[in-house]
Every structure is written in structure tokens, then in C-alpha cells.
Amino acid sequence: MVLRSCCKFGPVLVWFRLGYVVLLWLCVTHLRCARAETKTVVQKDAEFDVTYNDTVTSDNQTIYAFNHTVSRNKTEGVRVTVDVLSEGAESSPILFVVRQKQAVLSFQVPLILRGLYQRKYPYAHVGRTLCQPPTRSLTETQYFFVDVSTLSSLGTHYQLRISRVDSFTLHTDKKFSFTASPSQPQYFKYVFPDGVDTVIVKVNSEMTFPCSVMSIQDIQCPVYDLDNNVAFIGMYQTMTKTAAITVQRKDFPSNSFYVVVVVKTEDEACGGPLRFYPLRPDELIDAGNRSKTLDVVVSPAISSDVYVMGMLFCLGIFLSFYLLTFLVACVENKRSVDRPTVVYRKPGVNPVSPYEYGSFVDNASTLSSEAITDSIASDANYGYMERSLESVAGRSRQESLSSIEEDDYDTLADIDSDKNIVRTKKYLCVSDLARKDKRVLSKKYQIYFWNIATIGVFYALPVIQLVITYQTVVNVTGNQDICYYNFLCAHPLGNLSAFNNILSNLGYVMLGLLFLLIVLQRDVIHSRALDRNDLNALECGIPKHFGLFYAMGTALMMEGLLSACYHVCPNYTNFQFDTSFMYMIAGLCVLKLYQKRHPDINASAYTAYACLAAVIFFSVLGVVFGKGNMVFWIVFSVLHILATMLLSTQLYYMGRWRLDSGILRRIVYVIYTDCIRQCSGPMYIDRMVLLVMGNIVNWSLAAYGLLKTPNDFASYLLAIAICNLLLYFAFYIIMKLRSGERIQCMAMVCILFTAVVWGFALFFFFQGLSTWQKTPAESREHNRDCIVLSFFDDHDIWHFLSSIAMFGSFLVLLTMDDDLNNVQRDKIFVF
Numbered sequence: 130m131v132l133r134s135c136c137k138f139g140p141v142l143v144w145f146r147l148g149y150v151v152l153l154w155l156c157v158t159h160l161r162c163a164r165a166e167t168k169t170v171v172q173k174d175a176e177f178d179v180t181y182n183d184t185v186t187s188d189n190q191t192i193y194a195f196n197h198t199v200s201r202n203k204t205e206g207v208r209v210t211v212d213v214l215s216e217g218a219e220s221s222p223i224l225f226v227v228r229q230k231q232a233v234l235s236f237q238v239p240l241i242l243r244g245l246y247q248r249k250y251p252y253a254h255v256g257r258t259l260c261q262p263p264t265r266s267l268t269e270t271q272y273f274f275v276d277v278s279t280l281s282s283l284g285t286h287y288q289l290r291i292s293r294v295d296s297f298t299l300h301t302d303k304k305f306s307f308t309a310s311p312s313q314p315q316y317f318k319y320v321f322p323d324g325v326d327t328v329i330v331k332v333n334s335e336m337t338f339p340c341s342v343m344s345i346q347d348i349q350c351p352v353y354d355l356d357n358n359v360a361f362i363g364m365y366q367t368m369t370k371t372a373a374i375t376v377q378r379k380d381f382p383s384n385s386f387y388v389v390v391v392v393k394t395e396d397e398a399c400g401g402p403l404r405f406y407p408l409r410p411d412e413l414i415d416a417g418n419r420s421k422t423l424d425v426v427v428s429p430a431i432s433s434d435v436y437v438m439g440m441l442f443c444l445g446i447f448l449s450f451y452l453l454t455f456l457v458a459c460v461e462n463k464r465s466v467d468r469p470t471v472v473y474r475k476p477g478v479n480p481v482s483p484y485e486y487g488s489f490v491d492n493a494s495t496l497s498s499e500a501i502t503d504s505i506a507s508d509a510n511y512g513y514m515e516r517s518l519e520s521v522a523g524r525s526r527q528e529s530l531s532s533i534e535e536d537d538y539d540t541l542a543d544i545d546s547d548k549n550i551v552r553t554k555k556y557l558c559v560s561d562l563a564r565k566d567k568r569v570l571s572k573k574y575q576i577y578f579w580n581i582a583t584i585g586v587f588y589a590l591p592v593i594q595l596v597i598t599y600q601t602v603v604n605v606t607g608n609q610d611i612c613y614y615n616f617l618c619a620h621p622l623g624n625l626s627a628f629n630n631i632l633s634n635l636g637y638v639m640l641g642l643l644f645l646l647i648v649l650q651r652d653v654i655h656s657r658a659l660d661r662n663d664l665n666a667l668e669c670g671i672p673k674h675f676g677l678f679y680a681m682g683t684a685l686m687m688e689g690l691l692s693a694c695y696h697v698c699p700n701y702t703n704f705q706f707d708t709s710f711m712y713m714i715a716g717l718c719v720l721k722l723y724q725k726r727h728p729d730i731n732a733s734a735y736t737a738y739a740c741l742a743a744v745i746f747f748s749v750l751g752v753v754f755g756k757g758n759m760v761f762w763i764v765f766s767v768l769h770i771l772a773t774m775l776l777s778t779q780l781y782y783m784g785r786w787r788l789d790s791g792i793l794r795r796i797v798y799v800i801y802t803d804c805i806r807q808c809s810g811p812m813y814i815d816r817m818v819l820l821v822m823g824n825i826v827n828w829s830l831a832a833y834g835l836l837k838t839p840n841d842f843a844s845y846l847l848a849i850a851i852c853n854l855l856l857y858f859a860f861y862i863i864m865k866l867r868s869g870e871r872i873q874c875m876a877m878v879c880i881l882f883t884a885v886v887w888g889f890a891l892f893f894f895f896q897g898l899s900t901w902q903k904t905p906a907e908s909r910e911h912n913r914d915c916i917v918l919s920f921f922d923d924h925d926i927w928h929f930l931s932s933i934a935m936f937g938s939f940l941v942l943l944t945m946d947d948d949l950n951n952v953q954r955d956k957i958f959v960f
Contacts, residue, residue, distance in 0.1 A: 175275075178292050185223060185277050186284040193275040195291055199261070200268045204318055206294030207259040209275065213238045214286040219251050219413060221281030225289075229273040231262040232350035238287070240312050241413075242356055244395040245403065250416040252312035258294065260350035261318075299388065299427050301325070306424040309341070309392050311416065314354040316346075316389040319427050326378045327430035330388055331617075333371050334423040340399035340906060341421060343372040344389040345607075347381055352389065359391045364607040366616075367906040369399050373616040374609065375430055375626075392421050399906035431620060431919050436628075439920035443632055446929060447639040450936070454643060557959035562729045563672045567659075574676030574724070576734040581680045581713065584738065585687040592694050592706050599698035600624055610905035612698040615898040618915040618922035629915075630696035633925035636932030637689025644939050645682035648675050651943075670950040671957070672728045677721045681939055684713045689932065701752060701901040708843045709745050714935065715850035716741050721942050722861055726959045744846065751842030762838050766831040769849075773827040777820040815960050819860045826852055840902040864960040865945075876944040883937030890930035896923040 175181065175193040185191060199205065211225060222237040239251040259273070279285055296305055299319045309315045321328070332343045346352060346363035353361045363386075366372050378384060394416060397403050603611050604624060614627045622628035652675040658666035666673070688710040695707035716737065724731040732740075747765060755761050830849050839845050865872070872880070899908045915922050921929075949957055 175291065179290065181289045182286070183277070183289070184284045184286045185279050185281075187280050187282045190276065190278045193277070193289065193291075194272065195275070196270055196272045197293075198268055198270050199264050201264055201266065204261055204298050206261065206297030206317075207273075208256060208292050208294050209234075209259060210256045210288075210290045210292065211238050211254075212288040213253045214288065215284075218253070218281075218285050221279055221283075221285065223277060223279045223285055223287055226276040226278075227257075227259060227273060228276065229259065229262070229350075230271055232260045234259060234351065242311055242394045245397055248395070249411070249413050250311070250394050251413050252310075252416070254312060256313035258297075258314075258316055258352070258354070260352050261297075262350060299425065301328070302426065302428055304424050304426040306422065307390075308420055308422050309390050310420045311339075311356055311392045311394050313420075314359075314389065314391045316352055316354055316387045317425065318348070318385060318387055320385040321378050321381075325429045327375060327621075328427050329373055329375050329430050329617075330425065330427050331371070331373045332368060332388075332390060332423055332425045334368075334421055335370070336421055337369045338396050338399065338401050339419045339421055340393045340396040340401060341368050341372075341423070342366070342389075342391045342393060343368055343374065344387075344391070345374050345376055346387045346389055348383045348385050348387060352387055354389050354391055356391055356393050359389060360608065362607070363387075363389075364609055365389075366609040366909070367393075367398050367904070368909060369906045370910050371617075371912065372906075372909060373912065375616070375619060375621055377621065388425060388427075390423060390425070392419055394419075398904065400904040435918060435920050436620070436622070439629060439918055440632060442918060442920075443635055443929075447636050447932075450640060450933075451643055454647065558955045559671065559726050559728075559957040559959060560954035562727050562959060563954055565729045567672070570672070570674055570728055571676070573733065574674045574731075575679070577676045577717070577737070578679035578683060580734045580738055581683050581687075581717075585683065585690075585710075588709070589687065589690055589694070592691060592703075596694045596697040596703065596706075599700075599703070600626065603698060611700065613700055613899045613901045613905065613908050615912045615922050615924065616909060617912040618898075618920075620920060625697065627696060629920050629922070629925055630699075630928075631693045633921060633928035634689045634693040634696070634932075636929055637692065637935070638686045640932050640936035641682045641685030641689065644685065644936060645679060647940075648678040648682060648943070651675065665950060669953055671725050671946045672954075674724065674728060677717060677724060678939070678943060681714065681717045681721065681942075684710050684717060685932075685935055685939070688714060688935075692928070699899070699901065704752065704843050704901065705745065705748055708748065708847055711847055712744050712748070712850055713741055715847070715854050716744075718938070718942065719854050719857055722857055725946060726957070744850075748843050748846050751846065755838070755842040756840050757838065759838070762835050766835045769831045769834075770828060773824055777824060781816050781820055815864060819857070822860070823853065823856055826856055841900075861960070862945075864958075868958045868960070870946075870957075871948050872945060873948050876941060876947060879937055879940045879944060883934055883941055886930055886934040886937060890927055890934050893923045893927040893930065896927075898922060898924050 169189040170192065171189060172192040172194060173181075175195050177195070177197065181193065183191060197205075197207065209225070209227060211223075213223060219239050219241075222239055222241075224235065224237050227234040234257060236255060236257060238255050239253045240255050242250050242252065244250060264271075275289065275291070277287070277289070297317055299305060299317050301322055305317070307315050319328070319330070330343070330345065332341075334341070342356070342359050342365055344353070344359050344363050344365035353359050353363075359365060364374055364376075366374065376386060393399075395401070395403070599611065601624075603609065603626065609616075612626065614630070618629065619627040620629045625631060651673075655666060655673045655675075691706045691710055695703055699707075720731060720737055747768075750761065751765070755765075827849070830852065834845060862872075896913070897911050898913055899911055901908065913922060917926065
């Protein structure tokens with residue numbers, strides 16, 4: 130029985146013994162392999178400023194142990210420098226691991242840094258500064274270890290050196306020079322001194338390339354000091370020769386920060402040439418010598434007192450214009466109190482005294498000379514002949530303007546041929562082009578104001594939202610290459626990075642408001658003169674329509690607001706914010722000049738703003754697609770020339786022509802009759818001279834754009850508008866004097882003053898403190914220090930002067946024809 134049981138379990142015991150033997154064999158084999166793969170670990174006590182030459186293989190690992198004493202009141206930098214001396218180390222690099230109390234730093238040598246399109250650049254010489262964690266003890270001994278290992282079985286020879294950086298801490302207003310490269314970045318510590326809340330960190334170099342990056346980082350480990358990670362934290366900007374970052378104490382709880390300088394592996398980010406593309410994706414490219422010598426200095430920024438002085442200075446300049454306007458108004462009011470007024474009296478109505486219409490007349494300024502003047506006692510120079518009072522149209526002005534439309538009340542609409550007869554006369558007078566009802570035209574031109582006010586609101590709200598987003602992105606990401614500031618004179622306030630560039634736009638708003646008040650005063654005085662049936666207001670001088678003036682003042686205020694928005698974060702994507710209303714202002718000034726003597730045929734607000742919208746549309750296209758795009762420039766130049774020709778035809782024939790299918794036949798007929806059949810000169814010589822000059826200027830500008838293709842298309846388009854405005858203004862002044870008219874003292878003062886201010890303004894404008902046509906690093910080469918009160922730079926002075934010059938230009942348009950206030954309209958020539 131027992132024998133039978135043993136036979137039954139015999140096979141199980143055999144398999145159990147066999148499995149035990151196999152398991153024992155596996156264990157022995159594993160132990161032998163583990164013993165064969167065990168590395169030899171060697172730990173050495175090492176010292177500072179000693180160069181260690183050694184070789185590392187896959188069988189041995191070396192650990193260097195260092196210790197140094199740190200104190201709370203003094204910060205010393207520790208720098209690790211490594212050289213690989215063996216050839217072919219790229220295939221099996223050495224790994225260096227620096228273990229500290231609160232940080233670990235690891236890097237391989239040769240160090241492989243990547244560029245654009247995944248180019249690989251090996252660096253056999255590497256230098257890194259160790260992060261220094263703060264200590265709470267007065268003095269403390271800290272230990273750190275450098276582990277050296279590799280997977281190369283052949284062995285790699287290297288040099289290791291640990292040294293102290295005595296000049297690790299930067300001092301206020303003391304320049305420090307150093308050298309950096311892509312594999313040897315540098316960073317230093319700065320501690321805010323007592324009483325200093327804001328500093329400017331400036332890094333300069335005599336060398337344009339290699340391209341570099343300056344970063345401001347908080348005191349924490351690790352420090353991001355390589356090209357591939359320097360943008361991970363803090364504030365940073367690329368640089369060629371100069372970089373500057375304003376740092377505020379409130380952004381750094383430890384009251385200190387690191388200044389990190391990294392040299393990039395390639396120069397493309399700074400506008401440098403792009404290296405060739407490697408033939409093989411994994412091919413290593415020799416970067417050559419990319420060392421760069423730089424110097425850094427940290428200077429205190431301006432105090433809060435300078436901010437206050439800057440704001441008071443800005444307010445004081447523009448409030449002085451309000452005071453000057455008030456004084457001039459008082460002086461002129463005192464001179465005009467005794468001036469009589471000729472009033473048309475309806476039958477059965479007693480004469481009306483001008484003083485019964487309130488004290489507003491008594492407070493009229495010298496800028497209100499378009500209103501109540503003596504129409505009988507002066508201006509013998511113009512051969513003025515008194516017209517019978519009974520010939521004055523005594524239309525009632527009690528009818529509501531809202532019930533009158535231009536198409537319903539057009540004195541020329543019933544007989545279309547009469548328009549052709551009147552408007553095509555060889556010599557036109559203002560009375561020929563001022564035949565429509567004043568109420569109708571007043572309503573027509575008021576639309577200019579309401580439309581631009583509506584456009585301004587709808588345009589400004591998304592602009593404000595966008596620039597706030599821009600500023601938030603800059604503050605959150607720390608990327609200061611987004612905005613093109615003058616970093617050497619960019620004073621922050623709150624979340625704004627360049628408050629001074631925003632504040633200097635206050636002049637546009639304040640002077641635009643002052644101009645609106647002046648126009649309002651004239652408008653009220655003129656309306657009251659019409660209510661009294663004043664002969665001068667009804668029959669003399671240039672017809673008074675103030676809608677375009679209101680639109681000009683509103684445009685000036687909107688220019689200030691949008692320019693301020695642009696300077697929150699200036700760059701090429703939002704440059705149109707700064708120029709859109711410049712186009713508006715130029716266009717409105719041209720329209721106002723034309724309206725003065727062509728009130729019946731001036732463009733409507735809808736047509737004018739539609740044309741300006743087309744200009745802004747092309748401005749956007751030019752900024753986005755125009756750079757180096759010859760197709761765009763050809764299309765734009767052709768459209769520019771066609772628009773010039775169409776506008777010339779419209780102005781020459783006073784709108785009495787048609788653009789239809791028969792236009793070519795009529796052009797051929799005119800050429801045949803006037804040039805071939807008989808050579809006859811133009812009927813309207815003055816107009817022809819203006820239009821020929823205008824075509825020469827515009828064709829020249831179109832040719833320049835086609836040949837040069839300027840990068841700044843928005844400024845090029847603005848130059849076209851300004852050239853045409855100046856040409857028309859010069860023509861107007863010349864023709865005014867040629868017609869025997871004169872320019873009064875106030876208008877002459879405004880012209881001379883405005884011309885001088887424009888000259889100085891353009892001088893500061895062309896200083897070019899930054900330009901988004903280049904890379905941010907190249908733009909910073911143009912940065913300059915503040916020049917006024919240590920707060921305003923050259924571009925701020927441009928804002929001050931250009932706002933004053935625009936205000937003066939508007940006053941010129943407002944007062945230049947005041948000499949005609951006593952002249953009958955059939956004695957005033959049209960040109």
C-alpha cells in the first residue's frame with residue numbers, strides 16, 4: 130500500500146526537483162551579470178579654483194564633493210566650467226549632475242542646442258552658474274556634489290573646474306562687463322536698496338551679433354538660462370546692441386531678482402542672416418565663435434514726484450491755450466461792443482437791437498468774426514455796393530429742420546439745365562454755388578459730425594478692449610518683444626508699461642474740445658444773427674456751415690484717444706489705430722477747403738466717409754500684404770492713378786459730367802475738337818493748373834511706391850493725403866491773394882504760428898525712437914533717453930507739438946476768410 134502511494138506521487142517529485150534546479154541556475158546567472166555590470170563609484174573631496182582632468186567610462190562614475198560657507202548678508206556665485214577633450218564625444222556625451230541642498234542642475238557635454246528648423250549645434254565648452262538658494266542663518270556651510278557619468282565604454286577625457294563669482298551681485302549705477310555665449314550664459318543678482326522701488330536694467334554691447342536675450346527672473350531655482358528655456362519665466366527681450374527693462378519692487382516679493390543674459394544659437398530673431406538648411410536632419414553644425422562681450426548697469430528709475438511734475442506740465446501746456454483763448458475773447462469783445470449791426474426789418478416790425486439777444490454777443494471772441502460785423506461801413510477795397518434791403522430773401526427760420534430734406538428743397542433741381550449753365554460758367558462766384566436753402570445745407574453738413582461721432586464710438590470700444598488684452602499678454606507672458614516701446618524712456622504706471630507715451634496724447638483731446646467750443650460759439654452767434662435777419666449773415670461772406678468743423682474737432686479728439694490706445698502696446702498689427710483718424714482729419718480738411726466756395730456741390734457725409742473707409746481698408750491690406758508684394762503695389766498704384774483722374778474730372782467740370790457707357794466717345798470727341806481740329810486752351814485755367822499739379826504729385830507718389838515698395842505702407846498712404854492737402858491749401862492761399870483778397874491779422878498769426886510748430890513737430894517725429902518695420906531687437910537700437918523732465922521723450926514732444934499744430938491748422942481754416950464777412954457773395958470768386 131505504501132509502495133503504491135510512492136509510485137503515485139513519483140512524477141510530481143521529479144518535476145518539482147527539475148524546477149528547483151532551473152530556478153537556482155537563473156539566480157546564479159543573474160548574480161554573475163549584476164556583478165559584471167556594477168560600476169565603480171569614486172567620490173573625491175574637491176576644492177574651488179582647481180582644474181580636475183579625468184576620464185570617465187561606462188564602468189566608473191566620479192563624484193566631486195564641494196563645500197563652501199554662505200552668509201545671509203553676502204551672496205557669492207558658484208560657476209561650473211566643463212570641457213570635453215576627447216573626439217567623437219557627440220555620440221556618447223558626458224552627463225554632469227550638480228546636486229545642491231534645494232536644487233539639482235544637470236546638463237550634458239557636448240551640449241546640443243537646437244535652432245530654427247531643428248538645426249543642431251554642439252558645444253564642447255560649457256559654463257553654468259549654480260542657483261544660490263537664500264539662507265536664514267547668519268553663516269552656513271553648504272555642500273554640493275558634481276556627479277560625472279557616461280555610457281561610453283571607450284572613455285572620455287574632460288576637465289572640470291568650480292570657481293567663485295565674486296561680482297555676482299550687481300550694485301546700483303555701477304557698470305559691470307562680462308562675456309557670454311550660447312553654452313556659457315551669465316546671470317547676476319540685484320537687491321533693491323532702501324528707498325528705491327523702481328529700477329531700469331540696461332545691457333549694452335558694442336557687437337550687433339550674435340543675437341542675445343536679457344531676462345529678469347525671480348530669486349528661485351532653477352534659473353532658466355539656456356536659449357531653449359529662457360522664455361519660460363520672468364520678463365525677457367531680445368537684443369543686438371542694447372536692451373532695457375524697467376523693474377518694479379512690487380513684482381518681486383524677495384526685493385531682489387536675477388539678471389540673466391543668454392546668447393542665442395542663431396541670429397534670425399534679431400534680424401540677422403538665416404543659416405543654410407542641413408542636408409541631413411541629424412547633421413551637427415559648427416556654430417563657430419559666438420561669444421559676446423556685454424556690460425550691465427542698474428539705475429534707479431524716476432520717483433513719484435517726476436510723475437506728478439510730468440502730468441502737471443502736460444496739463445499746464447494745454448490749459449494755457451484755454452486761458453489764451455479766453456483773454457483774446459475778452460479783448461475782442463471790448464473792441465466789438467460799439468460795432469453797429471445792419472438788420473433786415475420786415476414790414477411792420479420794429480428794428481431790433483443786437484443787444485436784446487442776450488449777453489452771449491457781449492462775450493464774443495475775436496475768433497467769432499464770421500458772425501456779426503458791420504456790412505456798410507467797411508471794405509471799400511472790394512467795391513462793395515449796398516444792395517437794397519428789400520432784395521434780401523426773408524424766409525422764415527421757424528420751420529423745423531427735421532422736416533426738410535435736400536432732395537425736397539433744391540432750388541436747382543427743377544431745371545437741370547440751369548445747373549449746367551450756372552456751374553459751367555467761365556468765372557464763378559460764391560453766389561452761384563450757394564443757391565440751396567441754408568437750412569438744407571446746414572442739416573446736410575451736420576451729418577458729418579453725427580457720423581464721425583458714431584464711427585468713433587464703434588471704432589474705439591473694440592480698440593480699447595484689444596489693447597487691454599495686448600497689455601495683459603505682455604504682463605502675463607513677460608515677452609517684451611510684443612510691444613515696440615522706447616525702453617530707455619518707458620515709465621510704467623499700474624499695468625501700463627509706457628504711461629508717458631499715453632499721457633502726451635492728452636493734447637489732442639483737450640485742444641479738440643477747445644476747438645469744438647470755439648466753433649460752437651461761432652455757430653450760436655451766427656444762428657442768432659440769422660434769427661435777427663442780419664444782412665451780413667444772409668448775403669455776405671463765405672456761407673457759414675459748421676458741421677465739418679464739428680467733425681474736425683471730434684476727429685482730433687478721437688485721434689488722441691486712439692493714439693493713446695496704440696501706445697499702450699505699439700506694433701505693426703495695431704498701427705492703424707494711430708493713423709485711421711489722421712486719414713479722417715486730412716480728408717475733412719480738404720473737404721472743408723472745398724466747401725468754403727462750393728457749398729452746394731460738396732460731397733455728402735456718406736460719400737466722404739465711404740471713400741475714407743476705402744482708404745483705411747487699403748491701409749490694412751498694405752500693412753498685412755504689402756511688404757515685398759509687387760502684385761499688391763501694382764494694383765494699388767493703378768487704382769491710385771484712376772482715382773486721381775476721376776477726381777480731377779469731377780473737380781474740373783464741377784460735377785457736370787457722367788460716367789457711363791458713352792464716356793470714351795465723349796473723351797475722343799473733346800480731344801478731336803479741342804486738340805486736333807483746333808488747338809484751344811482750357812476754359813478754367815486756374816482749376817487746370819491745380820489739377821495738373823495734383824496729378825503730377827500723385828503720379829510721382831504712385832511711381833515712388835511702385836519702385837521702392839516702402840515697408841511702412843500706412844505712413845506712405847498718410848503722406849499721400851498730407852501732400853494733397855498741402856497742395857490744395859497752397860493753391861487756395863495763392864488764389865485768394867491773386868483775387869485781391871487779404872488775410873486778416875488773426876489768420877496770419879495762426880498761419881505763421883502753425884507753420885513754425887509743424888516744423889519743430891516734424892523734426893521730433895523723424896527722430897525715430899522705435900520702428901516696427903524691423904525686429905524688436907533692431908528697433909531698440911534707436912531707443913533714446915528722456916529729454917524733458919526725465920519723463921518725456923522725443924516722440925512725446927511730437928505728440929505735444931503736433932496736437933498744437935493741428936489745432937492751429939483748424940484755426941487757420943476757421944479764420945482765413947474772415948476778411949470776406951462784409952463782401953457780397955457775388956463779388957467773391959470761386960477757385
